[in-house]
Amino acid sequence: MSASFERLIDGIIDALQSHVVPHSNDDFVRGQVFSAIYALNGLKLAADWKAGPLLEQVRLQDDAFAAVTRLADGMIHPEIPITPRVQGNMSNAAAIEAVRDAGDRRLGELLLWASGEAARAANRDAATEIERLLRRAICDQLKIELATTPKSMLQQIAGGERDGGAAQG
Amino acid sequence: MLEAAQRSDDVTAAAPVPTRPVVVNDDAVRTALALHLSRISGSGTEITSFGRKSSGFSWITYAFVARSAADGERKLILRVGPPNGLFAPYSVLPQVFALQALAGSGVPVPALVSSEQDGAEIGFPFFICEHIEGDVPAPWAASELDPDHKRAIARQFVEILASLHRIDPDATPFVSLQRGDERAEVQAIAGWRASLARPTARYYPLLDWGGRWLHDNCPQPSRRTIVHGDYRIGNFIEHEGRITAILDWELTHLGDPREDLAWAMMPTFNARSRKLYGVLERAEVIDLYQNASGIAVSDKSLAFYEAYALYQAAAIQMCAVRAFEVDRFNDMRLAVMASQMPSIVRAFERALEAAA
DSSP: OOHHHHHHHHHHHHHIIIIIGGGOOOHHHHHHHHHHHHHHHHHHHHOOOOHHHHHHHHHHHHHHHHHHHHHTTTSOOSOOOOSOOSOSOOOOHHHHHHHHHHHHHHHHHHHHHHTSHHHHHHOHHHHHHHHHHHHHHHHHHHHHHHHTSOOOOHHHHHHOOTTOOOOOO | OGGGGOOGGGGOOSOOOOOOOOOOOHHHHHHHHHHHHHHHHTSOEEEEEEEEEOOOSSSEEEEEEEEETTTEEEEEEEEEOOTTSTTOSOOSHHHHHHHHHTTTSSSOOOOEEEEESSOTTTSSOEEEEEOOOSBOOOSSSOOOSOHHHHHHHHHHHHHHHHHHHHSOGGGSGGGGGOOSSSOHHHHHHHHHHHHHTSTTSOOOHHHHHHHHHHHHHOOOOSSOEEEOSSOSTTSEEEETTEEEEEOOOTTOEEEOTHHHHHHHTOGGGGTTOSSBTTTBOHHHHHHHHHHHHOOOOOHHHHHHHHHHHHHHHHHHHHHHHHHHHTSOOOOHHHHHHGGGHHHHHHHHHHHHHHHO
16 A cells, blocks of 8 residues: 555544544534544555556656657667566556656656756757657646546635635634 | 755655654643733733634644733734644744834734744744734635725735835845845745755656756846745735735745746636736736836746746645655645646646746
8 A cells, every 4th residue: 555545544534533523512423423434444454546547657657768768869868767667467556656756756867867958969859859758748647647636625625614615814 | 935945854865754743732722822921911811712723724823812911802813833834844033024024014914912933832933913804815716706896905915015025125134034145036946946855755857857947047036025925815814995914924035026926826826817816917917016016027037937836836735745644744635735736737837838
């Protein structure tokens, strides 16, 4: 299980126990909250992030690494991972997340290199093309995360109001 | 902000060790508050109507009534910097400087009552200021307020910003916030870069690359001023058609005044609208600001600071994620902020394209 997932569940449980239960004098409501805490503890044992979107991000990264390898041929560049980096049917989300995060670090190194003076001096056209390709690939990766992100509730979250009315000063 | 980037754990790349969450106990704060106010006033002080306010993601805010023989009954606000909060470790100095230096200026602020950096009785950095009657408009959703009313408020909002930027910072304590020889506005960027580079934050390649670009391409300001740092809809109190207090001075620093202008115009803080408060066109905002402040705002400089605003927003979101995941600050609102990162980073990439 990823640390983030476990921490999220722990945080929800703590928020319910620390901030909701002490302010509820209704037995039924308290029963609902404790049931929710029980269910969350169950989820913590059984569930995890979905592996699918993470695998898709890793695949996009691999495509970018392969393309940069071709474009940077003959140039001195940061190390590019050998692809594919995930073999077989890996389903451990924490392990895939670690591969994705390591891939992000490599993409960052390559992007900084491609937009730097040394790469421009070596081959301006290739460096520019690599920078564009990397920016596009990273944005495509973000789109996958956006697809699994719920609609923003900042107004309700910040003000604690069910219908999103104005917060009071 | 530089303080946020300089925690003791920044020097190690070791995996974070879960720690016991530090809980700010409201009852203990209330008891300590009574002791503190009794001590500074020399008169036994009773605290009533004490309650935590939900607004704000960083300092913990309490509203209360203090009653004593010396001062009678006063409605006050206490703000406490928790040791594991969004920008911990906290300094009260920017807020204290603001409330002291701006009192009686064209920038309305609540009167400062007391402050302690070392925490004194309460145990955390804190300050106490007067309570200001009025409403805080919500930045994230369109309100039902009359558009003419909103226009009047939006114009005041811009005029007050211009007043802030007309103040000579060398004549205020803010000048002591400047460190080293690096340009103040570049220091501000460097602070957020350091924050994002902390080993426990998730790495976003576009932020790393974009941070370097901002650092290398930061324009020279025509004038260096006090910058509020979080000047937006939602950080002021209005009462009967007047803005009566500008709030939340924790990110105040010296720098380029156009930073505040770009931050205020972010659609995020204007119910997703490109218009300020959903009513004032950008061109009108810029005209009004230029005329009131005497500071020129070019399209290019504004584009730079609009990109910087998104970069700063991303860094703040990451501070929230860190406070929740690493420092175990149990506020679920901070955990939820992580979900905003993909959209902010994509918007930042587009803004950089426009600024380059």
